[in-house]
Amino acid sequence: MAYDPSSTEGVPEAGTARLQQNRSGLFTSDLSVNEFLLVRQAGFQPLGLVIGSSIYHIGYQQAQWKQSQEMEVLSQAMYEARELAMTRMEEEAEQLGADGIVGVRLSIGRYDWGESMAEFIAMGTAVKHRGGELHRAPSGRPFTSDLSGQEFWTLLQTGHRPVGMVMGSCVYHVAHQSWRQSIGNTGRNVELPNFTQALYDARELAMERMQAEALEAKAEGIVGVHIEEKSHGWGSHVIEFFAIGTAIVPSEGIEDHVIPAPTTVLDLS
Numbered sequence: 001m002a003y004d005p006s007s008t009e010g011v012p013e014a015g016t017a018r019l020q021q022n023r024s025g026l027f028t029s030d031l032s033v034n035e036f037l038l039v040r041q042a043g044f045q046p047l048g049l050v051i052g053s054s055i056y057h058i059g060y061q062q063a064q065w066k067q068s069q070e071m072e073v074l075s076q077a078m079y080e081a082r083e084l085a086m087t088r089m090e091e092e093a094e095q096l097g098a099d100g101i102v103g104v105r106l107s108i109g110r111y112d113w114g115e116s117m118a119e120f121i122a123m124g125t126a127v128k129h130r131g132g133e134l135h136r137a138p139s140g141r142p143f144t145s146d147l148s149g150q151e152f153w154t155l156l157q158t159g160h161r162p163v164g165m166v167m168g169s170c171v172y173h174v175a176h177q178s179w180r181q182s183i184g185n186t187g188r189n190v191e192l193p194n195f196t197q198a199l200y201d202a203r204e205l206a207m208e209r210m211q212a213e214a215l216e217a218k219a220e221g222i223v224g225v226h227i228e229e230k231s232h233g234w235g236s237h238v239i240e241f242f243a244i245g246t247a248i249v250p251s252e253g254i255e256d257h258v259i260p261a262p263t264t265v266l267d268l269s
Contacts, residue, residue: 015051019095022048029125031103035149039102042153044127047096052088052122056081060116066175068198070205071238074171078232078240082106082167085122086144093142098126099135100143102152104165106244110233118232137163138218138249145246147224155223160248163217167244168209172202174237199239203227206243219247 022028028049029036039046058077085106093101104124111117124144129135137143145152145162155162175194206227214222225245232240 038153047126050092052085054084068175071171079169081120085120089122093126166213168206170205171240174198202241206241210243214247
C-alpha cells in the first residue's frame, strides 16, 4: 500500500473525531508514567494514541506432507496485512503532525466468525519534537519504533535516532517424519536433521528480509530485534517466523555519548 500523507483511508468517522480532539490539545498515550517522563525529557511531546487495523483473509496453500518448504502465499498475506495496519497507523500520526511513533505494538486477533480471517492491529503513541527539530525518516514518513520510552530516551543519548520498524516474515511447512524414521528414533537421543534444517532455513529467511528493509531505509543497524514463532491455527507443522526490530541512523551533529538517567524517575511498577 503506497503511503499518502493526506490520506485517512480506512479511518472510521469516530477515529477522525478522536484525532480532531488530539489536535485541539488533548493527548492520549499508552506510555507508562516513566515512559511519558523520559519521552518528554528527550524533547518530545506525546500527541495521541494512533491505531491502524486491517482484517485480512488469509489464502489457502497446499503443502506436501514429506517436503519442507516456504508457504509463499501465507508469507505474503501475513506481511501485507501488517503493512496495511502500519500504514494506517502512520496516516493517523501524519494527521496529528507527528515526527514519529514510539512504543509500537503489533498484534493479531482471531475471531470465531472468520476461520480464515485475522485482524492485524498496529498501535503506538505519536510524538513531536518540542524544539521543532525534524526527526522523520529519510522517506519523509513519521518514524516508527517498537522501543519502550526508556529505550527510546537511551537511544537518543547515544547519538542515534530511529528511522522505522523493519520486519521480515516467513511461513514455513516443516516436513513430517516418515513412519520408518519415527520408529527408528524411538528411545534414542538423536538430532532430527530435517526439523533442524527446516526451522533454521525459515528463521534465516525472516531475518534476511528484515535486514533487506533496513538496507532499503539506509539504516546503520537494527536494535531490539526479536523473532516470534507462531502457528496461528494452521497446525503443528506450519509455523510463521516473524523478525522485527527498529532501524536506526546516527543523529546529525551528535557524537556518541551516554547521559545518566534522570534521578527523578520513579519505579511505579
